[in-house]
Amino acid sequence: MYQLLIKTFVRDYKNTENAHVREQYGTVCSIISIVCNIVLVVFKLIFGTLVHSVSIVADGYNNLSDAGSNIATFFGFKLANKHPDAEHPYGHGRFEYITGLGISFLIILVGLMSLKDAVLKLFNPEAVKFSVPALIALIFSVLVKIWMGYFNRKAGKEINSTALEAAAQDSMNDVMATSATIVALVASLVTDLPVDSLIGAAVSVVVVISGISIAKSTIDPLLGIKPDPETIKEIENYLMSYDCVMGIHDLMMHDYGPGRRYLTVHCEVDASIDMMTTHDEIDNIERAMMEKFHILTTIHMDPIDIHDTLTNDLRDKVTSIVESIDSSLSIHDFRIVRGPTHTNLVFDVLMKDDKYSKKELNKLITSKVKEMNTTYYCVINFEYSFV
The missing domain is CATH 1.20.1510.10 (Cation efflux protein transmembrane domain)
Known part of the structure; x- marks a missing residue:
């Protein structure tokens, strides 16, 4: 019936x-x-x-x-x-x-x-x-x-x-x-x-x-309830399936009623590729997200330098340091700014809980980075996951 x-x-x-x-x-x-x-x-x-x-x-x-x-x-x-x-x-x-x-x-x-x-x-x-x-x-x-x-x-x-x-x-x-x-x-x-x-x-x-x-x-x-973890995982896997997307972070979903969801996300892209080409690919992804998930998506491009040896090496080492402190922590938007007397390591740390205060984490990460090289200075932005 x-x-x-x-x-x-x-x-x-x-x-x-x-x-x-x-x-x-x-x-x-x-x-x-x-x-x-x-x-x-x-x-x-x-x-x-x-x-x-x-x-x-x-x-x-x-x-x-x-x-x-x-x-x-x-x-x-x-x-x-x-x-x-x-x-x-x-x-x-x-x-x-x-x-x-x-x-x-x-x-x-x-x-x-x-x-x-x-x-x-x-x-x-x-x-x-x-x-x-x-x-x-x-x-x-x-x-x-x-x-x-x-x-x-x-x-x-x-x-x-x-x-x-x-x-x-x-x-x-x-x-x-x-x-x-x-x-x-x-x-x-x-x-x-x-x-x-x-x-x-x-x-x-x-x-x-x-x-x-x-x-x-x-x-x-x-x-404003936290989105369904399975849906977020499916979205993340879908975004990462595109060759131009090298990483994602700062994903936020807003629910304005059934069938009326809005998504914003930062996607890391290769800075060496022509921005117009990358922008066209990002536009295609936004349209595909609407067709597949019925979610109006806005993607912010974060260009990253993947061809600089020192940047890649330091990114891997800082990632290991942060994960050794707490496996639930992760970093993104990593870049370095070289100077005559010191080098700034600029990055964001994503926190999942309040196990550590931001001040404690900053001190722990900075001290471990200093052990690698005393001329390295950390410029860290701490943030919580929206999903």
Whole structure:
């Protein structure tokens, strides 16, 4: 059913990195969820009225609020796919994260309200009366919500959408809550214990925890989370596959919403090759990055002298010195400036953690370099990795 609906209503459904395709996924999922929730609302209101069940009618109104969150998701995807404008040159992709954040807050609110009601009923228990019509309505609701949860979760994983993941979790929370009601309804046949309240309290806690988890997953990209290490490794290997690229550093990735990533990176190139030729190759790499990874890439060229024997020899020795201090350290942008009385060794050191302070590292590296030659002076710039 999932594949049939996606293939029918989403054009080019396999191209999940494309912003328009993502919008189609979000639209399809939102409309299906809205329709399912409205069906549940109508079914429960009619059924509840016919059998005079207040609980079924109340659950129907709860599904009406679920439809409201689905409408928010629908508009979230529409807004996220708006073209960049003068005020928002990086686009509106983060609307999708904001939608997921809103749903997560709604989940937390519902969980807390349910927890309050469950605790109050523990102290003032109400008798739960078994009803076959009520049982049928609840089971039907569970089956529909399970399918909705499956559909949204699968689509959410396909396009890596926190908004759809949040919608899926919202459906599964309803499944847990309704299942708890079913258990309490059946238990009322054999016991007078407040099973309904106990199970309701436990489910409410799970709902609140899931809401917090979803909130974190949507807040992280809004704040600027560290990129996926596997993706960065793949990008680094791809860049290094080009003959003109001799080394890379200062790689930074910015996420402005799914399908709207921006990358800046420094690529070391041979200084002896004509810069116009190298520049043309770099332009080709930037275009290839967009085609392969759907990332708008800006590459800064760092010309390095690879034919000077002394520079190469000192670069290798300084690299060994830095790595002997800590294997996680690395150097780049190495060059030398010769003078009549001394030679400056200018380079950057990339730090992965705070095992050493910059002052300590500078002292250690300088002292070891001085052991090679007292006329060598280190000019070091320390920086942290952005990935």
